[in-house]
Amino acid sequence: MAGLRVRSVLVTGANRGIGLGFVQHFLKMPNPPQWVFATCRDPKGQRAQELQNLASKHPNLVIIPLEVSDPASIKAAAARVEELLGGSGLNILINNAGTAKPSSLDKETLETMTQTYITNTAGPLLLGQAFLPLLKKAAQGSPGSGLSCSKAAIVNMSSYAGSIEDVYVWEFGQVVSYRCSKAALNMLTKCQSLAYKEHGVLCVALHPGWVQTEMGGNSESFKPPLTVDASVQGMLKVLSSLSEKETGTFLDWEGKILPW
Template identity: 75%
Template sequence: MAGLRVPSVLVTGANRGIGLGLVQHFLGMPAPPQWVFAACRSPTGQRAQELQRLASKHRNVVVIPLDVTDPASIKAAAAQVGEHLGGSGLTLLINNAGMVILNALEDETLEAMTRVYTTNTIGPLLMGQAFLPLLKKAAQGSPGSAMSCSRAAIINMSSDGGSISSPAGWDLMHVPSYRCSKAALNMLTKCQSLRYKEDGVLCAALHPGWVQTDMGSSAGHTPPVTVDESVRGMLKVLSSLSEKDTGTFLDWEGKVVPC
């Protein structure tokens, strides 16, 4: 993480699991971000108590109400972040919010597919659109700098379950709506990388591993990777990303995941 210097970062789904772990690790950096925007749907809810505790201890943490399935909520969040940043841009957007519905293929429904796809794929699309002006401003604030997560970047939290050529974990969970949404997210990441390259914004998809979170444990199995291990690994990966990596799909150890 020595090469990662992030003046500002926004993490969605920041009230628990990987999102909360990311916030904690950003705060624990030798040179923490000036602004850590921690976004979640219910900032005052029971599941956000630890996040609120962090915000009370760290003046650079701003808890943002955000529902990534609601365009109005996204627009309001972008405006709030912009106000805090003043004339500066947003360095790093991590689209971490996600959901899974444990349906087998024969039980999949229109409602479930739509809910999961809206959260896992359309949400990151809308977030990228809404926060692009702030990301561009961050990139423009570092003229001459190479593309990196320390300049301006969008990181989409994907899954190896979205790999078409290597459908990991099929025997444990079918979850076709989740798999399809992550496969689509990988393509969205590629599209963002091609379009936003001209703006100096690096875009990549990350597989965090099978992590010990509520979502990771939802099928009744204990995942092998802790939140701490996953986040440490991903931040190391982020510190190494450069222009050659934009549009790629990597795991928490920096290995390329087949699409």
């Protein structure tokens, strides 16, 4: 992890699960970022209690309200981050906020499909647009050529469930709207990688593994194979090693290339 040295990072959906795990790991780094921006819907609410506790101990952690399905909220968050950075750029944007509604193909509705796409696909699109000026600024202010996460990067938290070639764990759950939204997010990552390469911004889609979270499932009867800690540790190791040749790829938490 020594390879990943960033001045600033923003994580969406940071009040629980993988998002909170990222925040905790960034704060524990030997050289932690000067700014860790953690966003969630309700920073003062009960579900953000752990984040609030962390913020009281770490002055470099700033909690920012953000609803990823609301363009006005995204704009306000970007303005706040820009103000706090005071002229410097944002090194990493981690689009982690996501939603999943467990329903089979015959039970999917327009409402579920739309809500899932807005959060999982349109949200990362709008966040990429809103934070691009700050990512460009970080890339311009970093020495050397080529792309890396230490310079400027958009990390989209995808899922192996979005692979069209290898429809992962279909027998366990169809979750069609979720699968479709993540396949679309993979395409968005590819598009971002092509459009933002000239600005020095690396873009990657990451599958965190099947993780013990509220979304991944964490009951006594069934525990997914990976802890949040192991997943985040693996992903940070992967991020520290990425270069220009990996931009626009779909990787898992161990750095393996996944089929589209």
